[in-house]
Amino acid sequence: MEHVDVAVVGGGPAGASAAHAAAEAGASAAVFEKGVPRADREGLGPDSTDAAGILDYWVDIMDIHPDEFPDDVLLSELDRAAFVGPNESCVLRSTGIGSSYDAFGYTFHRAKFDDWLRERAEAAGADYRVGVSVKDAETDLRGDPRHTLRLASGDAVSADFLILADGPQRTVTNRVLDRFLPFPVTDHLGTTAANHIAYQEHRRLPAEIAEDLRGAITFWWGHIPGHTAYPWIFPNDDDVARIGLTMPIGLDVDAVPDRGAYPLLRPDDETVPGGSEYLRRLLEHEYGDEYDVPGDFPLVEDRGKSTGTETYPISSTRPVDSPVEAGIAVAGGAMGTTSAFHEGGDHVAVRTGAIAGELAGTGDLSGYNAAWKEATGDEILRNVTMADMVRDYRPDDWDRIFRTAREMLAETEGYGMFERKFAAGWDAMKLLLSYRWNKRRNRDLVNIHESDYVY
Structure with missing residues (x-):
């Protein structure tokens, strides 16, 4: 052998x-x-x-x-x-965590x-x-x-x-x-089995949009229902971007409260839309007044897993x-x-x-x-804590959190805003307390401890 x-x-x-x-x-x-x-x-x-x-x-x-x-x-x-809610947004220009890499990040x-x-x-x-x-x-x-x-x-x-x-x-x-x-x-x-699915498309952006988004990873929170469900745009090279989303599997659209508050849901949706439909709606929502969608955002078919698209499961x-x-x-x-x-x-x-x-x-x-x-x-x-904090968020909660974060972080503090000893305003105090409470609650990171194993 x-x-x-x-x-x-x-x-x-x-x-x-x-x-x-x-x-x-x-x-x-x-x-x-x-x-x-x-x-x-x-x-x-x-x-x-x-x-x-x-x-x-x-x-x-x-x-x-x-x-x-x-x-x-x-x-x-x-x-x-950039983090975009239904009515509020905020921009993060620093993670607030020291690193050896000079830029904010890379794709x-x-x-x-x-x-x-x-x-x-x-x-x-x-x-x-x-x-x-x-x-x-x-x-x-x-x-x-x-x-x-x-x-x-x-x-x-x-x-x-x-x-x-x-x-x-x-x-x-x-x-x-x-x-x-x-x-x-x-x-x-x-x-x-996976509990989330991710879907993304490689599309060429109109020159003006590509220039506007250059250097930014953009996330739309509170636009589709589900825990940790969000679309995104990641800029790549040559005016091409990954446009994608993450969403939970098996979500019952009839059980979604305040369906009308989600910009990418429609009143006549009998099921949760598929990934490609959600992305079409995102582009229409953001750029449909000025551009022909999807004609002005063509698929780049020689990228990704298959004809410009990728689908992959996440078991989080x-x-x-x-x-x-x-x-x-x-x-x-x-x-x-x-x-x-x-x-x-x-x-x-x-x-x-x-x-x-x-x-x-x-x-x-x-x-x-x-x-x-x-x-x-x-x-x-940090990630476990954040995910627990937003577990029951609805669209208006995302607007509130982005408005509060914009006031707190002044674009430079990033995660450092959660290390403050005090923050002005009731919403800011609630945000800090929620983060710290969830962080303490989750400090035992593991689901299975070394001591659980039997040899």
């Missing part, structure tokens, strides 16, 4: 980063990636689960500066984020980013196998080696350490973790600790770090994968759970 020191299931940002770090540490590392086709990639590769934007302080969390990228990965630099080509991570891992000596599906990973704590990967081909590969990075659907991860838990893993890590949960005593680490979306609140988590996936790979490569995973919390815990806590 073939043997490697570190076996990695999944070749996305977490898996490729894990293999790179393990190989850099001197271990033999192999990545097993089933691969999916994309129109914007020459061969098979990992699936995309991200709108592909990075904020300034995320650069330090990811621990990869964009100066390291090939020229075709980074698409545009950002200088602001990038996700498939080319994945390909570069693969090339980086291979250059370090890792073996990246695409088109290879893992059916299961078995562990014998008394065995030497401990782990055996069962491949769809019928072959088997043994390994001393196992890193699970199979994304937010956790096809292998759930099966492996279940064997070490006294309760079903899906009770705590979500199910194998809180993260879990890993059964490190068994020589297993879970990283990235597989451990629950993909957030529907900010649409993705490439920066956290890369960092958790790198930590897992480095520790496995040096032969000791025992510090992994503490290490990923030290590196990414503040970021995850």
Whole structure:
């Protein structure tokens, strides 16, 4: 049977980063990636689960500066984020968190980013196998080696350490973790089904619109119903932008209160509109008075997964600790770090994968759970807190929050506005208190603790 020191299931940002770090540490590392086709990639590769934007302080969390990228990965630099409610809006020009990256952030080509991570891992000596599906990973704590990967081909590969990075659907991860838990893993890590769906289109903008949106990531909150449901526009290159949205799956439109308050819902909607219809309505709502929609916003069919469009599931949960005593680490979306609140988590996936790979490569995973919390815990806590704060928001709540935030942050404080000891005005005080209360309530980040595992 073939043997490697570190076996990695999944070749996305977490898996490729894990293999790179393990190989850099001197271990033999192999990545097993089933691969999916994309129109914007020459061969098979990992699936995309991200709108592909990075904020300034995320650069330090990811621990990869964009100066390291090939020229075709980074698409545009950002200088602001705009948040648009039904009647109010605010602009954020700083996250308020110190970073080594000078701009507000950047957008990038996700498939080319994945390909570069693969090339980086291979250059370090890792073996990246695409088109290879893992059916299961078995562990014998008394065995030497401990782990055996069962491949769809019928072959088997043994390994001393196992890193699970199979994304937010956790096809292998759930099966492996279940064997070490006294309760079903899906009770705590979500199910194998997605709870959100993301859809986006690559469209060429009219020159005037492209210039107006250049440097800005724009989000429309309170325009469609559902927890953490929002459309967005991300500028790319050559006046092309990603226009997309995230929305929950299975929402009953008849159960939506105040349906008429949502600008992109119609009184005669019998079901929640699909992603493409929502985006058509967004463009009509914003630009229909001056432009022919969608004629003036044509699809760029040689981008994205298929004819200029992308659809991908998100299974958003809180993260879990890993059964490190068994020589297993879970990283990235597989451990629950993909957030529907900010649409993705490439920066956290890369960092958790790198930590897992480095520790496995040096032969000791025992510090992994503490290490990923030290590196990414503040970021995850921030997102969990924000998502809880807005869980029951309706359109008028978004207007109130944007009006209050505009008065509080003066465009420069970003998240720093939540660190104030005092804020003038009742709405500002409620905002601060809500954030702090939710942050305290969520300070225990994980759904499954290391102590829950039974060996």
